[in-house]
Amino acid sequence: xxxxxxxxxxxxxxxxxxxxxxxxxxxxxxxxxxxxxxxxxxxxxxxxxxxxxxxxxxxxxxxxxxxxxxxxxxxxxxxxxxxxxxxxxxxxxxxxxxxxxxxxxxxxxxxxxxxxxxxxxxxxxxxxxxxxxxxxxxxxxxxxxxxxxxxxxxxxxxxxxxxxxxxxxxxxxxxxxxxxxxxxxxxxxxxxxxxxxxxxxxxxxxxxxxxxxxxxxxxxxxxxxxxxxxxxxxxxxxxxxxxxxxxxxxxxxxxxxxxxxxxxxxxxxxxxxxxxxxxxxxxxxxxxxxxxxxxxxxxxxxxxxxxxxxxxxxxxxxxxxxxxxxxxxxxxxxxxxxxxxxxxxxxxxxxxxxxxxxxxxxxxxxxxxxxxxxxxxxxxxxxxxxxxxxxxxx
Numbered sequence: 001x002x003x004x005x006x007x008x009x010x011x012x013x014x015x016x017x018x019x020x021x022x023x024x025x026x027x028x029x030x031x032x033x034x035x036x037x038x039x040x041x042x043x044x045x046x047x048x049x050x051x052x053x054x055x056x057x058x059x060x061x062x063x064x065x066x067x068x069x070x071x072x073x074x075x076x077x078x079x080x081x082x083x084x085x086x087x088x089x090x091x092x093x094x095x096x097x098x099x100x101x102x103x104x105x106x107x108x109x110x111x112x113x114x115x116x117x118x119x120x121x122x123x124x125x126x127x128x129x130x131x132x133x134x135x136x137x138x139x140x141x142x143x144x145x146x147x148x149x150x151x152x153x154x155x156x157x158x159x160x161x162x163x164x165x166x167x168x169x170x171x172x173x174x175x176x177x178x179x180x181x182x183x184x185x186x187x188x189x190x191x192x193x194x195x196x197x198x199x200x201x202x203x204x205x206x207x208x209x210x211x212x213x214x215x216x217x218x219x220x221x222x223x224x225x226x227x228x229x230x231x232x233x234x235x236x237x238x239x240x241x242x243x244x245x246x247x248x249x250x251x252x253x254x255x256x257x258x259x260x261x262x263x264x265x266x267x268x269x270x271x272x273x274x275x276x277x278x279x280x281x282x283x284x285x286x287x288x289x290x291x292x293x294x295x296x297x298x299x300x301x302x303x304x305x306x307x308x309x310x311x312x313x314x315x316x317x318x319x320x321x322x323x324x325x326x327x328x329x330x331x332x333x334x335x336x337x338x339x340x341x342x343x344x345x346x347x348x349x350x351x352x353x354x355x356x357x358x359x360x361x362x363x364x365x366x367x368x369x370x371x372x373x374x375x376x377x378x379x380x381x382x383x384x385x386x387x388x389x390x391x392x393x394x
Contacts, residue, residue, distance in 0.1 A: 008129035009383040020117035021097035024106040030080040030147045034297035047124035058298040062139040064123035070134030077116040077167030078145030081108035103373040110362030114374035115167030122386040148306040152345030156352035169362030173336040179257040180310030181343035190283040192248030202282025204250045210278040260310040309347030330388030
């Protein structure tokens with residue numbers, strides 16, 4: 001690694017680890033990010049950001065000015081995380097941020113609080129080490145990423161950076177895109193009756209069963225880069241809580257991961273066509289991407305469709321080529337290009353015209369699991385990589 005960059009990072013390595021632990025120790029489920037937002041803003045102020053602020057949605061934004069007005073860079077990580085589930089299944093307490101075997105363990109360690117700590121510290125490290133950073137750097141800690149990305153969708157419309165680097169886990173390799181995510185609801189409407197006389201009703205369970213059987217074999221779009229689009233049935237609810245009543249309505253949630261070549265309208269049409277093919281007498285069925293009312297910790301509410309757009313940055317794009325070259329030189333190794341299996345806020349940024357890549361510590365396979373952790377060595381390497389990017393990308 002570049003010696004001057006490593007020296008700069010090593011002076012702050014313990015601080016980065018401690019702050020990552022504080023972030024992990026602060027629960028921040030989607031819509032309840034107020035405490036961690038305050039913690040994040042205070043740390044930016046302590047580190048000497050020129051300006052910090054929180055907007056109406058609750059995002060925390062910090063500005064570190066560049067030296068010569070080069071193209072601006074947005075560092076982007078999210079404040080929220082998914083639920084911890086059954087805490088007895090965790091080897092270490094999910095909010096403990098325990099250091100063991102050179103890892104920090106805990107919910108959101110790799111998705112994305114380890115990266116968030118690195119991103120917050122790097123602009124300050126660069127300034128305090130006297131490194132020349134041409135660009136204005138915007139550190140953006142956004143809300144509600146796990147619920148569709150309202151925070152980044154909003155910031156993409158209000159903060160026009162020239163480039164963006166996501167803190168989603170890449171194992172300190174480069175990511176240049178991902179499939180999208182569309183959360184759909186399929187509603188089966190029948191006729192509810194007493195379970196002792198099922199013939200008097202129209203039980204939507206059978207229509208759903210036929211649909212699910214066919215859905216598993218549905219032909220999916222594929223390409224060499226992203227593989228196949230996928231669909232997974234997740235939650236099922238009915239309008240009944242009594243076990244001796246057949247339901248009149250069943251709502252099935254589908255999680256569809258789409259390729260950039262597929263639009264939500266095309267996917268909805270495909271699902272509706274399948275529903276029409278498995279028609280049951282007395283039961284109707286429709287599919288929709290519902291509007292869910294999301295609320296921020298600031299009290300703002302808005303109806304949102306839970307769609308993370310797919311995106312792809314070609315390998316030939318100058319931003320991708322430059323980032324790969326800079327990281328290769330700074331980290332003294334080859335840098336792998338790839339795509340995430342999961343969706344990120346990158347699609348919202350790209351739709352707003354902001355070229356976006358991913359570079360961050362953490363292993364993608366550990367996200368949303370009870371093995372959630374981030375290697376301290378990866379935090380250090382990521383900080384070196386970010387310093388090199390800020391020095392050279394403009």
